Amino acid sequence: MSATPLDPPGGRKAVAVWSIGVAVYFVAVIFRTSLGVAGLDAADRFHVNASALATFSLLQLLVYAGMQIPVGLMVDRLGTKKVLTLGAVLFTAGQVGFALSPSYGTALAARALLGCGDAMTFISVLRLGTRWFPARRGPLMAQLAGLVGMAGNLVSTLVLAPVLHGLGWVPAFAGSAVAGLVVLVPLVLFLRDHPEGYGPAAPARGAVGSGGSGGSGGFVRRQIADSWREPGTKLGLWVHFSTQFPAMVFLLLWGMPFLVEAQGLSRTTAGGLLTLVVASNMGFGLLYGQIVGRRQSSRIPLALATVATTATLWGAVLLCPGDRAPMWLLVTLCVVLGTCGPASMIGFDFARPANPPERQGTASGITNMGGFLASMTTLLAVGVLLDATGEDYRIAFSSVFVLQVLGVSRILSLRGRALARERDRRAPAPVASHDDPAPAPATA
Numbered sequence: 001m002s003a004t005p006l007d008p009p010g011g012r013k014a015v016a017v018w019s020i021g022v023a024v025y026f027v028a029v030i031f032r033t034s035l036g037v038a039g040l041d042a043a044d045r046f047h048v049n050a051s052a053l054a055t056f057s058l059l060q061l062l063v064y065a066g067m068q069i070p071v072g073l074m075v076d077r078l079g080t081k082k083v084l085t086l087g088a089v090l091f092t093a094g095q096v097g098f099a100l101s102p103s104y105g106t107a108l109a110a111r112a113l114l115g116c117g118d119a120m121t122f123i124s125v126l127r128l129g130t131r132w133f134p135a136r137r138g139p140l141m142a143q144l145a146g147l148v149g150m151a152g153n154l155v156s157t158l159v160l161a162p163v164l165h166g167l168g169w170v171p172a173f174a175g176s177a178v179a180g181l182v183v184l185v186p187l188v189l190f191l192r193d194h195p196e197g198y199g200p201a202a203p204a205r206g207a208v209g210s211g212g213s214g215g216s217g218g219f220v221r222r223q224i225a226d227s228w229r230e231p232g233t234k235l236g237l238w239v240h241f242s243t244q245f246p247a248m249v250f251l252l253l254w255g256m257p258f259l260v261e262a263q264g265l266s267r268t269t270a271g272g273l274l275t276l277v278v279a280s281n282m283g284f285g286l287l288y289g290q291i292v293g294r295r296q297s298s299r300i301p302l303a304l305a306t307v308a309t310t311a312t313l314w315g316a317v318l319l320c321p322g323d324r325a326p327m328w329l330l331v332t333l334c335v336v337l338g339t340c341g342p343a344s345m346i347g348f349d350f351a352r353p354a355n356p357p358e359r360q361g362t363a364s365g366i367t368n369m370g371g372f373l374a375s376m377t378t379l380l381a382v383g384v385l386l387d388a389t390g391e392d393y394r395i396a397f398s399s400v401f402v403l404q405v406l407g408v409s410r411i412l413s414l415r416g417r418a419l420a421r422e423r424d425r426r427a428p429a430p431v432a433s434h435d436d437p438a439p440a441p442a443t444a
Contacts, residue, residue: 014132021128025121027179029152037161046104054383057253060115065372067119072365079193084124090117092180099173131194143289150281227363231418232354236367240347242407244371247340262393280338288342306343
């Protein structure tokens with residue numbers, strides 16, 4: 001029996017199938033980031049303070065982060081199509097629920113449901129990329145998926161915000177939920193987990209459970225333990241942790257209040273700066289994908305440079321003399337924040353080669369937890385500090401630096417082992433010489 005080829009061929013059909021998955025992720029990001037342009041409106045609608053407002057995004061990210069490993073396991077066990085379909089149903093229901101919520105409590109429940117569905121999208125799209133395209137295309141496909149996600153953020157800023165302020169809360173959120181139903185149709189009809197003949201290898205008999213005992217519990221424990229044992233998975237998590245969260249916190253909730261209340265900008269100007277973050281992200285996504293795809297040694301320098309530049313610009317804005325930073329500095333900050341998303345994708349470029357195909361979903365889930373755990377922690381810290389300091393944004397946003405220092409210290413600690421193990425994996429196996437003695441026969 002011939003071995004199944006390991007590297008998928010790519011091609012037009014791969015692009016078509018991958019595009020369906022990316023469209024689902026695109027809509028999920030629109031729903032996820034919709035609160036970023038509606039933060040002030042939500043505070044007025046539900047009569048809540050900064051800490052309670054932060055709880056919306058905090059709960060959504062808590063659910064998202066908590067679901068990453070279970071979703072990774074689901075993708076490895078059930079396949080991409082089933083997980084994406086369930087995710088689309090859940091995040092659409094969550095968006096409708098948020099539109100119609102009469103109280104703060106029900107709105108929280110709706111955001112949790114949305115976060116649950118959203119959590120099922122990105123890992124599924126990454127899995128589609130590895131199943132339909134050659135491995136050398138992995139970094140670029142991941143960056144392209146992130147770029148499309150940021151386009152969803154752009155839709156929130158450019159489309160949802162004017163609809164919200166023009167037509168009101170219910171038409172804006174309920175109307176946007178239609179997009180979830182639209183992407184469900186091609187997802188159910190046309191998406192396939194992998195090309196014909198390129199399916200994942202079936203697990204060996206008795207290898208599902210821990211110690212060969214079988215059972216789903218053993219499969220879960222084995223997948224998580226084997227993925228986490230790899231230094232590349234851990235390094236991927238900390239790269240994602242260190243790079244993603246400054247832009248996520250800014251776009252998801254606190255950017256608009258900071259620009260309007262602390263910097264005195266109009267909502268229109270603030271919305272333009274949020275749009276600049278997204279546009280910058282899309283441009284840098286293409287650049288980072290090309291750089292990493294051509295030069296693997298650039299991964300750590302790119303990630304550390306992104307953290308350093310982001311910290312420098314944050315510090316410049318927060319320490320700027322006077323109450324408000326000049327517009328040119330705010331513009332520069334927003335451009336630099338656009339590098340955070342592309343840099344976070346580098347984390348998957350460490351986890352992917354460290355794990356075999358049948359563990360890609362679980363490893364991606366572990367990696368994807370990093371940035372969202374950091375974002376969740378910072379969202380809460382900023383809200384609590386704003387309430388405690390009488391809305392002093394300088395003190396509140398200083399919490400960003402604490403998490404950056406933690407993340408960088410872990411990257412520096414793990415990079416040596418992870419890169420050495422990756423080199424060992426990629427080293428070609430020695431070819432036996434004709435002059436080598438024949439191996440001794442095995443004995444019973």
